[in-house]
Amino acid sequence: MTQDDVRFEIRGSAAWITLNRPERRNALSVELLDGVATALRTAEGDRAVRSVVFAGTGPMFCAGADLTRVLDELGGAGVTDFLRRAAGLFDQVARHPKPVIAAVHGGVVAGGLELVLACDLVLAARGATFADGHARYGMFPAAGGATRLPRRIGANRAKQLLFTAEGWSAQRMYEAGLVTEVVDDDRLAAAAQQLADRIGRLSPLGLARIKDVVDTGLERSLEDALAYELAACAEYTGSRDFAEGLRAFAARREPEFVGE
Template identity: 45%
Template sequence: MTTPTTILFEQRGAAAWITLNRPAAMNALSDAMCTELLEAIERCERDAAIRVIVLTGAGRAFCAGADLKGVFENTQSGPGPRDPMGEFLDLVNRMMDKLRFCPKPTIAALNGLTMAGGLELAMACDLMLAAESTRIGDAHANFGVFPGAGGAAILPRRIGPTAAKYLLFTGDTLPARDLVPLGLVNSVVPDAELVPEVEKLAARIASKSPLVLRRMKQTVADGLEQPEAVALRLERLVLEAHSHSHDIKEGLAAFVEKRTPNFKGY
Protein backbone atom coordinates (compact mmCIF):
# COMPACT_ATOMS: atom_id res chain seq x y z
CA MET A 1 0.00 0.00 0.00
CA THR A 2 1.34 3.44 -0.96
CA THR A 3 1.74 6.09 1.74
CA PRO A 4 -1.55 8.02 1.67
CA THR A 5 -1.39 11.73 0.87
CA THR A 6 -5.11 12.47 0.43
CA ILE A 7 -6.70 10.34 3.14
CA LEU A 8 -6.12 9.54 6.80
CA PHE A 9 -6.47 5.98 8.11
CA GLU A 10 -7.05 5.24 11.78
CA GLN A 11 -8.28 2.17 13.63
CA ARG A 12 -10.49 2.86 16.64
CA GLY A 13 -11.34 -0.39 18.35
CA ALA A 14 -12.87 -2.66 15.72
CA ALA A 15 -13.70 0.25 13.39
CA ALA A 16 -11.49 1.71 10.67
CA TRP A 17 -11.94 5.46 10.19
CA ILE A 18 -11.03 6.67 6.71
CA THR A 19 -10.97 10.46 6.45
CA LEU A 20 -10.93 12.27 3.12
CA ASN A 21 -8.14 14.76 3.66
CA ARG A 22 -8.17 17.46 0.98
CA PRO A 23 -10.00 20.14 3.00
CA ALA A 24 -8.76 23.04 0.85
CA ALA A 25 -10.39 21.32 -2.15
CA MET A 26 -13.56 20.38 -0.23
CA ASN A 27 -12.27 16.79 -0.32
CA ALA A 28 -12.90 16.57 -4.07
CA LEU A 29 -12.20 13.16 -5.58
CA SER A 30 -8.91 13.02 -7.47
CA ASP A 31 -7.09 10.11 -9.09
CA ALA A 32 -4.81 9.89 -6.06
CA MET A 33 -7.69 9.95 -3.57
CA CYS A 34 -9.66 7.28 -5.44
CA THR A 35 -6.58 5.05 -5.59
CA GLU A 36 -5.89 5.52 -1.89
CA LEU A 37 -9.54 4.88 -0.97
CA LEU A 38 -9.52 1.69 -3.02
CA GLU A 39 -6.36 0.47 -1.26
CA ALA A 40 -7.73 1.43 2.17
CA ILE A 41 -10.97 -0.49 1.62
CA GLU A 42 -9.01 -3.54 0.45
CA ARG A 43 -6.86 -3.26 3.58
CA CYS A 44 -10.01 -3.27 5.73
CA GLU A 45 -11.37 -6.32 3.93
CA ARG A 46 -8.17 -8.28 4.64
CA ASP A 47 -7.92 -7.34 8.33
CA ALA A 48 -10.13 -9.56 10.50
CA ALA A 49 -9.71 -7.14 13.43
CA ILE A 50 -11.62 -4.49 11.46
CA ARG A 51 -15.34 -5.16 11.56
CA VAL A 52 -16.80 -1.77 10.55
CA ILE A 53 -15.61 0.94 8.16
CA VAL A 54 -16.40 4.63 8.72
CA LEU A 55 -15.90 7.18 5.97
CA THR A 56 -15.83 10.91 6.79
CA GLY A 57 -14.20 14.16 5.67
CA ALA A 58 -11.75 16.72 7.02
CA GLY A 59 -12.78 20.35 7.25
CA ARG A 60 -16.22 21.67 6.32
CA ALA A 61 -17.10 19.15 3.60
CA PHE A 62 -17.60 15.41 3.42
CA CYS A 63 -16.93 15.51 -0.31
CA ALA A 64 -17.92 18.09 -2.91
CA GLY A 65 -17.66 15.61 -5.77
CA ALA A 66 -15.03 15.01 -8.42
CA ASP A 67 -12.13 17.42 -8.82
CA LEU A 68 -13.65 19.50 -11.64
CA LYS A 69 -10.30 20.99 -12.59
CA GLY A 70 -9.01 17.51 -13.28
CA VAL A 71 -12.23 16.58 -15.09
CA PHE A 72 -11.86 19.68 -17.30
CA GLU A 73 -8.27 18.81 -18.15
CA ASN A 74 -9.29 15.24 -18.97
CA THR A 75 -11.99 16.41 -21.38
CA GLN A 76 -9.51 18.61 -23.29
CA SER A 77 -7.33 15.75 -24.50
CA GLY A 78 -7.66 15.15 -28.21
CA PRO A 79 -7.93 11.83 -30.03
CA GLY A 80 -5.29 9.36 -29.02
CA PRO A 81 -4.62 5.92 -27.54
CA ARG A 82 -5.44 7.15 -24.00
CA ASP A 83 -8.81 8.29 -22.72
CA PRO A 84 -8.02 10.18 -19.47
CA MET A 85 -11.69 10.91 -18.73
CA GLY A 86 -12.65 7.28 -19.22
CA GLU A 87 -9.72 6.12 -17.11
CA PHE A 88 -10.74 8.43 -14.29
CA LEU A 89 -14.36 7.25 -14.40
CA ASP A 90 -13.21 3.62 -14.42
CA LEU A 91 -11.09 4.30 -11.32
CA VAL A 92 -13.95 6.09 -9.55
CA ASN A 93 -16.32 3.21 -10.24
CA ARG A 94 -13.82 0.54 -9.19
CA MET A 95 -13.42 2.36 -5.89
CA MET A 96 -17.19 2.89 -5.47
CA ASP A 97 -17.93 -0.76 -6.28
CA LYS A 98 -15.26 -1.91 -3.83
CA LEU A 99 -17.00 0.16 -1.14
CA ARG A 100 -20.53 -0.79 -2.22
CA PHE A 101 -19.83 -4.53 -2.27
CA CYS A 102 -17.50 -4.61 0.73
CA PRO A 103 -18.65 -7.51 2.96
CA LYS A 104 -18.20 -5.42 6.10
CA PRO A 105 -20.73 -2.79 7.28
CA THR A 106 -19.88 0.73 6.16
CA ILE A 107 -20.98 4.08 7.60
CA ALA A 108 -20.79 7.48 5.92
CA ALA A 109 -20.33 10.14 8.61
CA LEU A 110 -21.33 13.31 6.78
CA ASN A 111 -19.55 16.21 8.46
CA GLY A 112 -20.49 18.88 5.92
CA LEU A 113 -21.26 19.57 2.27
CA THR A 114 -22.03 16.35 0.37
CA MET A 115 -22.75 16.71 -3.32
CA ALA A 116 -22.36 15.09 -6.75
CA GLY A 117 -19.62 12.45 -6.48
CA GLY A 118 -19.64 12.97 -2.72
CA LEU A 119 -23.29 11.96 -2.60
CA GLU A 120 -22.53 8.96 -4.80
CA LEU A 121 -19.70 8.02 -2.42
CA ALA A 122 -22.00 8.31 0.60
CA MET A 123 -24.65 6.19 -1.14
CA ALA A 124 -22.07 3.45 -1.65
CA CYS A 125 -22.05 3.04 2.16
CA ASP A 126 -24.64 1.03 4.09
CA LEU A 127 -25.60 3.72 6.60
CA MET A 128 -25.51 7.51 6.55
CA LEU A 129 -25.34 9.76 9.64
CA ALA A 130 -25.08 13.51 9.19
CA ALA A 131 -24.10 16.56 11.19
CA GLU A 132 -26.83 19.20 11.51
CA SER A 133 -24.97 21.62 9.22
CA THR A 134 -24.68 19.09 6.39
CA ARG A 135 -26.27 19.93 3.07
CA ILE A 136 -26.74 17.27 0.40
CA GLY A 137 -27.33 17.53 -3.33
CA ASP A 138 -26.40 16.24 -6.74
CA ALA A 139 -25.10 19.40 -8.49
CA HIS A 140 -23.89 17.68 -11.68
CA ALA A 141 -26.34 19.72 -13.77
CA ASN A 142 -24.81 22.98 -12.47
CA PHE A 143 -21.67 22.24 -14.48
CA GLY A 144 -23.13 20.39 -17.45
CA VAL A 145 -21.75 17.12 -16.09
CA PHE A 146 -23.62 13.82 -16.23
CA PRO A 147 -23.48 11.55 -13.12
CA GLY A 148 -21.14 8.60 -13.50
CA ALA A 149 -21.27 6.64 -10.25
CA GLY A 150 -24.91 6.30 -9.24
CA GLY A 151 -26.42 9.78 -9.19
CA ALA A 152 -28.96 9.00 -11.90
CA ALA A 153 -29.13 5.23 -11.37
CA ILE A 154 -29.08 4.73 -7.60
CA LEU A 155 -30.49 7.96 -6.15
CA PRO A 156 -34.02 7.30 -7.57
CA ARG A 157 -33.95 3.86 -5.94
CA ARG A 158 -33.13 5.45 -2.59
CA ILE A 159 -35.53 8.40 -2.47
CA GLY A 160 -37.93 7.78 -5.34
CA PRO A 161 -37.86 9.20 -8.87
CA THR A 162 -39.67 12.47 -8.14
CA ALA A 163 -37.39 13.57 -5.31
CA ALA A 164 -34.32 12.33 -7.19
CA LYS A 165 -35.25 14.27 -10.33
CA TYR A 166 -35.67 17.43 -8.26
CA LEU A 167 -32.11 17.12 -6.93
CA LEU A 168 -30.76 16.11 -10.34
CA PHE A 169 -32.54 18.80 -12.38
CA THR A 170 -32.11 21.77 -10.02
CA GLY A 171 -28.62 21.09 -8.68
CA ASP A 172 -29.89 22.32 -5.29
CA THR A 173 -28.50 21.18 -1.96
CA LEU A 174 -30.92 20.39 0.85
CA PRO A 175 -30.42 20.17 4.62
CA ALA A 176 -29.59 16.59 5.57
CA ARG A 177 -32.57 16.60 7.93
CA ASP A 178 -34.95 17.00 4.96
CA LEU A 179 -33.68 13.71 3.53
CA VAL A 180 -34.26 11.62 6.66
CA PRO A 181 -37.98 11.06 5.90
CA LEU A 182 -37.03 9.92 2.39
CA GLY A 183 -34.75 7.24 3.81
CA LEU A 184 -31.47 8.56 2.39
CA VAL A 185 -30.04 9.64 5.77
CA ASN A 186 -30.48 7.50 8.88
CA SER A 187 -30.20 10.32 11.40
CA VAL A 188 -28.98 13.88 11.93
CA VAL A 189 -27.16 14.99 15.07
CA PRO A 190 -25.62 18.26 16.31
CA ASP A 191 -22.24 18.87 14.67
CA ALA A 192 -20.26 18.32 17.88
CA GLU A 193 -21.99 14.96 18.46
CA LEU A 194 -21.38 13.40 15.02
CA VAL A 195 -18.12 11.61 15.84
CA PRO A 196 -19.25 10.31 19.28
CA GLU A 197 -22.56 9.09 17.82
CA VAL A 198 -20.87 7.32 14.92
CA GLU A 199 -18.32 5.77 17.29
CA LYS A 200 -21.15 4.40 19.43
CA LEU A 201 -22.99 3.03 16.41
CA ALA A 202 -19.82 1.46 14.98
CA ALA A 203 -19.08 -0.21 18.33
CA ARG A 204 -22.61 -1.62 18.54
CA ILE A 205 -22.37 -3.07 15.05
CA ALA A 206 -18.84 -4.39 15.63
CA SER A 207 -20.08 -6.38 18.64
CA LYS A 208 -22.30 -8.50 16.39
CA SER A 209 -21.27 -11.61 14.47
CA PRO A 210 -19.20 -10.60 11.42
CA LEU A 211 -20.56 -13.65 9.62
CA VAL A 212 -24.20 -12.83 10.20
CA LEU A 213 -23.63 -9.18 9.25
CA ARG A 214 -21.93 -10.21 6.01
CA ARG A 215 -24.74 -12.62 5.17
CA MET A 216 -27.42 -10.06 6.06
CA LYS A 217 -25.78 -7.42 3.88
CA GLN A 218 -25.48 -9.77 0.91
CA THR A 219 -29.03 -11.11 1.27
CA VAL A 220 -30.52 -7.62 1.47
CA ALA A 221 -28.63 -6.59 -1.67
CA ASP A 222 -29.56 -9.73 -3.60
CA GLY A 223 -33.16 -9.76 -2.41
CA LEU A 224 -33.91 -6.20 -3.50
CA GLU A 225 -33.53 -7.25 -7.13
CA GLN A 226 -35.87 -10.25 -6.78
CA PRO A 227 -39.61 -10.81 -6.37
CA GLU A 228 -40.61 -11.23 -2.73
CA ALA A 229 -41.12 -15.00 -3.00
CA VAL A 230 -37.65 -15.47 -4.51
CA ALA A 231 -36.09 -13.22 -1.86
CA LEU A 232 -37.74 -15.30 0.86
CA ARG A 233 -36.40 -18.53 -0.63
CA LEU A 234 -32.93 -16.99 -0.78
CA GLU A 235 -33.20 -15.94 2.87
CA ARG A 236 -34.10 -19.48 3.90
CA LEU A 237 -31.20 -20.95 1.94
CA VAL A 238 -28.79 -18.57 3.65
CA LEU A 239 -30.27 -19.48 7.04
CA GLU A 240 -29.79 -23.16 6.27
CA ALA A 241 -26.10 -22.55 5.61
CA HIS A 242 -25.81 -20.23 8.61
CA SER A 243 -27.32 -22.80 10.99
CA HIS A 244 -24.07 -24.78 10.82
CA SER A 245 -21.85 -21.84 11.79
CA HIS A 246 -19.86 -21.33 14.96
CA ASP A 247 -21.42 -17.91 15.52
CA ILE A 248 -25.05 -19.06 15.66
CA LYS A 249 -24.11 -21.81 18.12
CA GLU A 250 -22.07 -19.35 20.19
CA GLY A 251 -24.85 -16.76 20.16
CA LEU A 252 -27.49 -19.24 21.31
CA ALA A 253 -25.19 -20.67 23.98
CA ALA A 254 -24.46 -17.18 25.27
CA PHE A 255 -28.20 -16.48 25.46
CA VAL A 256 -28.85 -19.62 27.48
CA GLU A 257 -25.84 -18.99 29.73
CA LYS A 258 -26.65 -15.28 30.12
CA ARG A 259 -23.24 -14.05 28.97
CA THR A 260 -21.77 -11.91 26.21
CA PRO A 261 -21.15 -13.97 23.05
CA ASN A 262 -17.64 -14.31 21.62
CA PHE A 263 -18.24 -14.24 17.87
CA LYS A 264 -15.47 -15.47 15.57
CA GLY A 265 -16.89 -14.70 12.15
CA TYR A 266 -17.25 -18.30 10.93
Protein backbone atom coordinates in the same frame (compact mmCIF):
# COMPACT_ATOMS: atom_id res chain seq x y z
CA MET B 1 -1.29 3.19 6.75
CA THR B 2 -1.03 6.90 5.91
CA GLN B 3 -1.32 8.69 2.57
CA ASP B 4 -1.42 12.38 1.75
CA ASP B 5 -4.95 12.24 0.36
CA VAL B 6 -6.40 9.46 2.53
CA ARG B 7 -6.03 8.73 6.23
CA PHE B 8 -6.54 5.20 7.52
CA GLU B 9 -6.75 4.40 11.20
CA ILE B 10 -8.26 1.77 13.47
CA ARG B 11 -10.52 3.00 16.25
CA GLY B 12 -11.80 0.13 18.33
CA SER B 13 -13.24 -2.37 15.86
CA ALA B 14 -13.80 0.24 13.14
CA ALA B 15 -11.54 1.23 10.25
CA TRP B 16 -11.82 4.98 9.67
CA ILE B 17 -11.13 6.13 6.11
CA THR B 18 -10.84 9.90 6.06
CA LEU B 19 -10.73 11.98 2.86
CA ASN B 20 -7.87 14.40 3.42
CA ARG B 21 -7.78 17.11 0.75
CA PRO B 22 -9.32 19.96 2.74
CA GLU B 23 -7.77 22.62 0.50
CA ARG B 24 -9.79 21.12 -2.40
CA ARG B 25 -12.87 20.36 -0.27
CA ASN B 26 -11.89 16.67 -0.42
CA ALA B 27 -12.57 16.57 -4.15
CA LEU B 28 -11.98 13.17 -5.75
CA SER B 29 -8.69 12.77 -7.58
CA VAL B 30 -7.13 9.64 -9.09
CA GLU B 31 -4.76 9.44 -6.12
CA LEU B 32 -7.60 9.76 -3.61
CA LEU B 33 -9.65 7.06 -5.36
CA ASP B 34 -6.66 4.72 -5.35
CA GLY B 35 -5.98 5.47 -1.68
CA VAL B 36 -9.55 4.70 -0.68
CA ALA B 37 -9.50 1.46 -2.69
CA THR B 38 -6.33 0.37 -0.89
CA ALA B 39 -7.82 1.29 2.50
CA LEU B 40 -10.96 -0.73 1.78
CA ARG B 41 -8.89 -3.80 0.90
CA THR B 42 -6.88 -3.39 4.09
CA ALA B 43 -10.08 -3.18 6.17
CA GLU B 44 -11.53 -6.24 4.44
CA GLY B 45 -8.43 -8.30 5.15
CA ASP B 46 -8.24 -7.38 8.85
CA ARG B 47 -10.35 -9.80 10.90
CA ALA B 48 -10.36 -7.39 13.84
CA VAL B 49 -12.16 -4.76 11.74
CA ARG B 50 -15.92 -5.12 12.01
CA SER B 51 -17.04 -1.94 10.18
CA VAL B 52 -15.77 0.93 8.03
CA VAL B 53 -16.42 4.63 8.64
CA PHE B 54 -15.95 7.31 5.97
CA ALA B 55 -15.24 10.87 7.11
CA GLY B 56 -13.67 14.02 5.71
CA THR B 57 -11.31 16.73 6.94
CA GLY B 58 -11.90 20.45 6.64
CA PRO B 59 -15.22 22.25 6.19
CA MET B 60 -16.77 19.79 3.70
CA PHE B 61 -17.19 16.03 3.44
CA CYS B 62 -16.64 15.87 -0.34
CA ALA B 63 -17.21 18.29 -3.22
CA GLY B 64 -17.27 15.59 -5.91
CA ALA B 65 -14.71 15.04 -8.64
CA ASP B 66 -11.73 17.37 -8.95
CA LEU B 67 -12.59 18.03 -12.59
CA THR B 68 -10.05 20.81 -13.06
CA ARG B 69 -7.22 18.46 -12.14
CA VAL B 70 -8.70 15.56 -14.09
CA LEU B 71 -8.97 17.68 -17.23
CA ASP B 72 -5.45 19.06 -16.80
CA GLU B 73 -3.90 15.62 -16.29
CA LEU B 74 -6.08 13.36 -18.44
CA GLY B 75 -7.77 15.68 -20.93
CA GLY B 76 -11.38 15.48 -22.07
CA ALA B 77 -11.05 11.89 -23.25
CA GLY B 78 -9.79 10.88 -19.82
CA VAL B 79 -12.94 12.00 -18.02
CA THR B 80 -14.77 8.82 -19.00
CA ASP B 81 -11.88 6.71 -17.70
CA PHE B 82 -11.95 8.66 -14.43
CA LEU B 83 -15.70 8.08 -14.10
CA ARG B 84 -15.21 4.36 -14.65
CA ARG B 85 -12.57 4.34 -11.95
CA ALA B 86 -14.90 6.22 -9.57
CA ALA B 87 -17.81 3.90 -10.37
CA GLY B 88 -15.59 0.90 -9.71
CA LEU B 89 -14.58 2.30 -6.34
CA PHE B 90 -18.17 2.99 -5.33
CA ASP B 91 -19.08 -0.58 -6.29
CA GLN B 92 -16.20 -1.72 -4.05
CA VAL B 93 -17.75 0.29 -1.22
CA ALA B 94 -21.24 -1.09 -1.84
CA ARG B 95 -20.03 -4.69 -2.05
CA HIS B 96 -17.72 -4.50 0.95
CA PRO B 97 -18.57 -7.44 3.24
CA LYS B 98 -18.48 -5.26 6.36
CA PRO B 99 -21.02 -2.53 7.21
CA VAL B 100 -19.93 0.84 5.83
CA ILE B 101 -20.93 4.06 7.59
CA ALA B 102 -20.71 7.57 6.13
CA ALA B 103 -20.24 10.38 8.67
CA VAL B 104 -21.19 13.46 6.67
CA HIS B 105 -20.47 17.04 7.71
CA GLY B 106 -20.51 20.36 5.91
CA GLY B 107 -21.57 19.54 2.40
CA VAL B 108 -21.54 16.60 0.01
CA VAL B 109 -21.99 17.11 -3.72
CA ALA B 110 -22.04 15.10 -6.96
CA GLY B 111 -19.38 12.36 -6.75
CA GLY B 112 -19.29 12.82 -3.00
CA LEU B 113 -22.99 12.04 -2.86
CA GLU B 114 -22.39 8.99 -5.05
CA LEU B 115 -19.85 7.77 -2.50
CA VAL B 116 -22.38 8.27 0.30
CA LEU B 117 -25.04 6.41 -1.69
CA ALA B 118 -22.75 3.36 -1.80
CA CYS B 119 -22.53 3.26 2.01
CA ASP B 120 -24.87 1.18 4.15
CA LEU B 121 -25.62 3.74 6.88
CA VAL B 122 -25.42 7.54 6.76
CA LEU B 123 -24.98 9.73 9.82
CA ALA B 124 -25.21 13.45 9.14
CA ALA B 125 -24.29 16.52 11.12
CA ARG B 126 -27.27 18.79 11.55
CA GLY B 127 -25.65 21.48 9.44
CA ALA B 128 -24.76 19.19 6.53
CA THR B 129 -26.24 19.66 3.06
CA PHE B 130 -26.65 17.16 0.23
CA ALA B 131 -26.75 17.94 -3.49
CA ASP B 132 -26.21 16.19 -6.79
CA GLY B 133 -25.22 19.30 -8.73
CA HIS B 134 -24.40 17.67 -12.07
CA ALA B 135 -27.30 19.29 -13.93
CA ARG B 136 -26.16 22.78 -12.91
CA TYR B 137 -23.29 22.53 -15.39
CA GLY B 138 -24.85 20.19 -17.93
CA MET B 139 -23.06 17.15 -16.56
CA PHE B 140 -24.25 13.63 -15.84
CA PRO B 141 -24.16 11.51 -12.66
CA ALA B 142 -22.41 8.49 -14.15
CA ALA B 143 -20.95 6.81 -11.05
CA GLY B 144 -24.18 5.61 -9.46
CA GLY B 145 -26.07 8.81 -8.70
CA ALA B 146 -28.91 8.33 -11.17
CA THR B 147 -29.20 4.64 -10.30
CA ARG B 148 -28.63 4.37 -6.54
CA LEU B 149 -30.38 7.59 -5.52
CA PRO B 150 -33.91 6.51 -6.57
CA ARG B 151 -33.34 3.19 -4.82
CA ARG B 152 -32.57 5.03 -1.60
CA ILE B 153 -35.15 7.86 -1.62
CA GLY B 154 -37.63 6.92 -4.37
CA ALA B 155 -37.87 8.04 -7.97
CA ASN B 156 -39.89 11.22 -7.38
CA ARG B 157 -37.55 12.68 -4.77
CA ALA B 158 -34.51 11.56 -6.73
CA LYS B 159 -35.70 13.32 -9.87
CA GLN B 160 -36.34 16.51 -7.94
CA LEU B 161 -32.82 16.46 -6.53
CA LEU B 162 -31.24 15.51 -9.86
CA PHE B 163 -33.28 17.89 -12.03
CA THR B 164 -32.92 20.98 -9.84
CA ALA B 165 -29.33 20.60 -8.56
CA GLU B 166 -30.54 22.13 -5.30
CA GLY B 167 -29.12 21.34 -1.88
CA TRP B 168 -31.14 19.45 0.73
CA SER B 169 -30.61 19.71 4.46
CA ALA B 170 -29.63 16.73 6.60
CA GLN B 171 -33.12 16.73 8.11
CA ARG B 172 -34.76 16.64 4.69
CA MET B 173 -32.51 13.76 3.66
CA TYR B 174 -33.44 11.98 6.87
CA GLU B 175 -37.11 12.37 6.03
CA ALA B 176 -36.39 11.16 2.48
CA GLY B 177 -34.73 8.03 3.83
CA LEU B 178 -31.05 8.38 2.89
CA VAL B 179 -29.79 9.67 6.23
CA THR B 180 -30.26 7.21 9.10
CA GLU B 181 -29.58 9.69 11.91
CA VAL B 182 -29.04 13.43 12.30
CA VAL B 183 -26.79 14.53 15.15
CA ASP B 184 -25.40 17.81 16.42
CA ASP B 185 -22.35 18.89 14.44
CA ASP B 186 -19.96 18.47 17.35
CA ARG B 187 -21.22 14.92 18.04
CA LEU B 188 -20.80 13.47 14.56
CA ALA B 189 -17.52 11.60 15.11
CA ALA B 190 -18.62 10.30 18.51
CA ALA B 191 -21.98 9.14 17.16
CA ALA B 192 -20.29 7.34 14.25
CA GLN B 193 -17.91 5.61 16.64
CA GLN B 194 -20.76 4.60 18.95
CA LEU B 195 -22.59 3.06 16.00
CA ALA B 196 -19.43 1.27 14.87
CA ASP B 197 -18.84 -0.02 18.40
CA ARG B 198 -22.38 -1.39 18.54
CA ILE B 199 -21.88 -3.16 15.21
CA GLY B 200 -18.53 -4.45 16.42
CA ARG B 201 -20.17 -6.48 19.18
CA LEU B 202 -22.26 -8.47 16.70
CA SER B 203 -21.36 -11.40 14.47
CA PRO B 204 -19.35 -10.15 11.48
CA LEU B 205 -20.30 -13.26 9.54
CA GLY B 206 -23.97 -12.82 10.36
CA LEU B 207 -23.94 -9.15 9.38
CA ALA B 208 -22.14 -9.94 6.12
CA ARG B 209 -24.86 -12.47 5.28
CA ILE B 210 -27.63 -10.01 6.20
CA LYS B 211 -26.05 -7.25 4.08
CA ASP B 212 -25.81 -9.61 1.12
CA VAL B 213 -29.41 -10.76 1.48
CA VAL B 214 -30.74 -7.19 1.73
CA ASP B 215 -28.77 -5.93 -1.28
CA THR B 216 -29.40 -9.02 -3.39
CA GLY B 217 -33.08 -9.04 -2.53
CA LEU B 218 -33.53 -5.56 -3.96
CA GLU B 219 -32.48 -6.90 -7.35
CA ARG B 220 -34.73 -9.99 -7.36
CA SER B 221 -38.40 -10.85 -7.32
CA LEU B 222 -39.97 -11.30 -3.91
CA GLU B 223 -40.17 -15.07 -4.41
CA ASP B 224 -36.52 -15.37 -5.40
CA ALA B 225 -35.42 -13.02 -2.63
CA LEU B 226 -37.24 -15.03 0.03
CA ALA B 227 -35.68 -18.25 -1.25
CA TYR B 228 -32.23 -16.65 -1.22
CA GLU B 229 -32.81 -15.42 2.35
CA LEU B 230 -33.77 -18.90 3.54
CA ALA B 231 -30.74 -20.47 1.84
CA ALA B 232 -28.40 -17.90 3.39
CA CYS B 233 -29.90 -18.54 6.81
CA ALA B 234 -29.52 -22.30 6.41
CA GLU B 235 -25.87 -21.86 5.52
CA TYR B 236 -25.26 -19.52 8.46
CA THR B 237 -26.75 -21.95 10.99
CA GLY B 238 -23.69 -24.15 10.47
CA SER B 239 -21.29 -21.43 11.61
CA ARG B 240 -19.47 -21.07 14.91
CA ASP B 241 -21.05 -17.63 15.40
CA PHE B 242 -24.55 -19.06 15.16
CA ALA B 243 -23.72 -21.75 17.71
CA GLU B 244 -22.13 -19.18 20.02
CA GLY B 245 -25.22 -17.01 19.80
CA LEU B 246 -27.44 -19.90 20.86
CA ARG B 247 -25.14 -20.77 23.77
CA ALA B 248 -25.02 -17.15 24.92
CA PHE B 249 -28.81 -16.84 24.70
CA ALA B 250 -29.29 -19.98 26.78
CA ALA B 251 -26.73 -18.85 29.36
CA ARG B 252 -28.06 -15.28 29.41
CA ARG B 253 -24.63 -13.80 28.68
CA GLU B 254 -23.13 -11.63 25.98
CA PRO B 255 -21.91 -13.69 23.00
CA GLU B 256 -18.29 -13.61 21.85
CA PHE B 257 -18.30 -13.83 18.07
CA VAL B 258 -15.25 -14.82 16.01
CA GLY B 259 -16.57 -14.31 12.49
CA GLU B 260 -16.62 -17.99 11.52
